[in-house]
Amino acid sequence: MKFIICLIITVVFATEPEESLDAAESIEYNLYPAEKHYVQTPDGYINQIQRIPFGRDNRPIQGCNSKRPIMFLQHGLFASSYEFLMNLPSQSPAYVFADAGFDVWLGNVRGTEYGRNHTTLKTNDRRFWNFTFYDHAHSDLVSQIEYVLEKTGQESLFYVGHSQGTTVMFARLAEAEPAWQKKIRAFFGLGPSAGSVKATASFLLLEIEDIQRLIQFVLDGKFGIIPITIPHPLIDRLAEACGNAEINHICSAALDIGGGREKLSQLNDTRLPVILKHFPSTTSTLNLLHWVQTFKYHELRHLDLGPERNLEAYGQKEAPRLNISNIEAPTYLFFSHDDIITDDVDVREIILKHMGPGLRNYTNLDHFTHIDFAVGLRANDEVYRPIIQTIREDIQKNGC
Numbered sequence: 001m002k003f004i005i006c007l008i009i010t011v012v013f014a015t016e017p018e019e020s021l022d023a024a025e026s027i028e029y030n031l032y033p034a035e036k037h038y039v040q041t042p043d044g045y046i047n048q049i050q051r052i053p054f055g056r057d058n059r060p061i062q063g064c065n066s067k068r069p070i071m072f073l074q075h076g077l078f079a080s081s082y083e084f085l086m087n088l089p090s091q092s093p094a095y096v097f098a099d100a101g102f103d104v105w106l107g108n109v110r111g112t113e114y115g116r117n118h119t120t121l122k123t124n125d126r127r128f129w130n131f132t133f134y135d136h137a138h139s140d141l142v143s144q145i146e147y148v149l150e151k152t153g154q155e156s157l158f159y160v161g162h163s164q165g166t167t168v169m170f171a172r173l174a175e176a177e178p179a180w181q182k183k184i185r186a187f188f189g190l191g192p193s194a195g196s197v198k199a200t201a202s203f204l205l206l207e208i209e210d211i212q213r214l215i216q217f218v219l220d221g222k223f224g225i226i227p228i229t230i231p232h233p234l235i236d237r238l239a240e241a242c243g244n245a246e247i248n249h250i251c252s253a254a255l256d257i258g259g260g261r262e263k264l265s266q267l268n269d270t271r272l273p274v275i276l277k278h279f280p281s282t283t284s285t286l287n288l289l290h291w292v293q294t295f296k297y298h299e300l301r302h303l304d305l306g307p308e309r310n311l312e313a314y315g316q317k318e319a320p321r322l323n324i325s326n327i328e329a330p331t332y333l334f335f336s337h338d339d340i341i342t343d344d345v346d347v348r349e350i351i352l353k354h355m356g357p358g359l360r361n362y363t364n365l366d367h368f369t370h371i372d373f374a375v376g377l378r379a380n381d382e383v384y385r386p387i388i389q390t391i392r393e394d395i396q397k398n399g400c
């Protein structure tokens with residue numbers, strides 16, 4: 001009885017206003033200027049990206065009086081740009097960078113709630129969901145970066161990616177010419193992922209032949225037309241339940257396990273309803289299968305379509321490698337042993353060992369789970385502030 005009354009009270013009183021707001025609305029709710037932009041890709045997807053053109057006290061970055069440096073944030077798998085807005089302004093990366101003096105842009109990829117519009121395809125068309133992170137890299141990401149540079153009249157930008165937001169930049173820079181590499185003045189990768197040394201997650205126990213068979217089904221349009229997500233009524237119920245002080249530590253533990261090993265949780269339990277309302281977002285079946293391949297192959301490649309289709313698409317029987325040693329843009333990585341999605345061993349063996357001169361520095365953090373990079377309460381001090389400091393030094397040395 002006590003529990004039920006408590007639950008009712010919680011549902012009525014303990015909601016956080018941002019639960020029902022989208023990204024731009026939340027930015028305004030927090031009294032920051034918000035802009036929505038729609039960026040069309042060459043293959044017809046129209047993604048909404050958001051901008052916070054300046055912070056609350058309109059402060060410039062020292063040494064940058066005539067322009068405001070751009071900070072472009074790209075979200076991870078099953079997330080959207082909202083992941084950078086989840087906490088209080090003093091803790092959420094989008095606001096922290098805006099207040100530090102950046103012109104902040106929040107990217108979104110196709111398939112998320114901000115990426116379900118297309119010039120000709122409807123979302124109930126299987127062709128709409130025929131994409132993987134390679135398309136995010138070479139279509140969504142490139143279009144958005146070019147758009148932002150054109151809008152602001154600048155030649156380069158600073159980029160922070162989280163999780164798949166790092167993967168898409170690895171994939172892009174692996175194939176980019178030197179002129180394009182220069183558009184990325186620095187690339188900061190949080191929880192960077194380009195494969196895994198060992199298969200821990202249960203879906204990775206699928207045999208490679210089964211995965212290849214599934215991929216053929218999807219390519220033939222027999223399977224995988226609907227987006228992959230968790231049904232919303234379930235999430236709503238979960239968000240309500242997790243607003244209850246008596247049980248939200250369970251939700252917190254579940255999220256930690258979902259995003260990393262439970263340890264020294266950095267989550268603000270009060271924010272759980274907000275987090276759960278905006279996470280997880282959706283993606284395509286084919287993208288998940290590309291991810292499974294990436295983990296199995298222990299490296300980044302184009303989607304392996306099977307020998308016949310590979311020959312047709314790539315002119316060779318094997319899916320081509322995306323060689324990260326080609327990366328020239330200055331790259332700084334932040335990772336942690338306690339991030340079970342991509343731990344320190346994965347980062348060292350798969351990324352650090354293969355990166356060339358682009359790699360400038362890396363930080364192995366104590367006790368960060370995969371989602372802590374975006375929503376952890378220590379992320380400001382241990383990740384965002386050091387990034388700002390690195391950029392300030394770069395600007396002092398090389399000009400704005």
Ligand SMILES: *[C@@H]1O[C@H](CO)[C@@H](O)[C@H](O)[C@H]1NC(C)=O
Nearest residue numbers: 038039040046116117118119
């Ligand atoms: C999709 O994009 C077009 C072109 O920008 C726009 O006119 C239309 O309103 C958008 N539809 C939705 C549902 O956002």
Ligand SMILES: *[C@@H]1O[C@H](CO)[C@@H](O)[C@H](O)[C@H]1NC(C)=O
Nearest residue numbers: 126127130218219220221222
């Ligand atoms: C998906 O795209 C691939 C090539 O990019 C094509 O071969 C395949 O037929 C497409 N499948 C569907 C269902 O649109």
Ligand SMILES: *[C@@H]1O[C@H](CO)[C@@H](O)[C@H](O)[C@H]1NC(C)=O
Nearest residue numbers: 016088091268269270271377
């Ligand atoms: C957690 O979030 C609530 C409001 O959503 C806020 O009042 C509180 O200060 C936050 N706690 C911490 C430790 O940041």
Ligand SMILES: *[C@@H]1O[C@H](CO)[C@@H](O)[C@H](O)[C@H]1NC(C)=O
Nearest residue numbers: 321322323324325326327356
């Ligand atoms: C990646 O590229 C580097 C040179 O940029 C080359 O030395 C290396 O052999 C390539 N690795 C693979 C696996 O192709």
Ligand SMILES: *[C@@H]1O[C@H](CO)[C@@H](O)[C@H](O)[C@H]1NC(C)=O
Nearest residue numbers: 360361362363364365386390
């Ligand atoms: C590299 O990062 C570490 C933190 O992990 C920092 O202490 C060090 O100063 C950085 N080095 C350079 C050259 O920026």
